[in-house]
Amino acid sequence: MLFHSVVGLHPAVEEAAERLRAAGHRVFTPDLFDGRVPESIEAGTELKDEIGQDEILRRAIAAAAPHSEGGLVYAGFSLGAWLAQTIAMGDEKARGLLLLHGTGEVQDDADVDGLPVQLHVADPDAFEPHDWLTVWYLKMRGAGADVEVFRYRGAGHLYTHRGLPDHDAEAAERTWRVAEDFLRDLD
Incomplete structure (x- = not known):
């Protein structure tokens, strides 16, 4: 389950999905x-606020529910990473968590005994306070997650989004090579 960022179903989301499908993943x-694809992070943030974070979370849960019986790997970009983490933390059948450009609280x-988690983020990330990663990492480890973090010095926040x-x-490219290995190990 791959959740988009505040720029919606940007072409980069479908590019990522096609790359993962080519590697053998559903x-x-x-x-x-609702079909809207904001042209910028700022416009996407306005749309997110218009729809409301609770409604977006409800939509994400509803989208995942029909597919979760066999255990999903949840993944997401920025806002989608928050959604993926939030849902995976409550899904006892979650097989893994791939976070790109952000995390959640x-x-x-929290208790996710042994949940494999991989995080890819810009270093530094303009949308996060300087100490957020240490706090998040320690809390995830304390919850029992098996966490790997990859930081990309000088990259922008949504660095995987061509355009x-x-x-x-x-x-x-480095992110997708590492992420593909992570997902292959979960199969």
């Missing part, structure tokens, strides 16, 4: 923005 890419009583100002082709 990939679902729900449209949580980890509750103090956006943040795009970094080299960092994006």
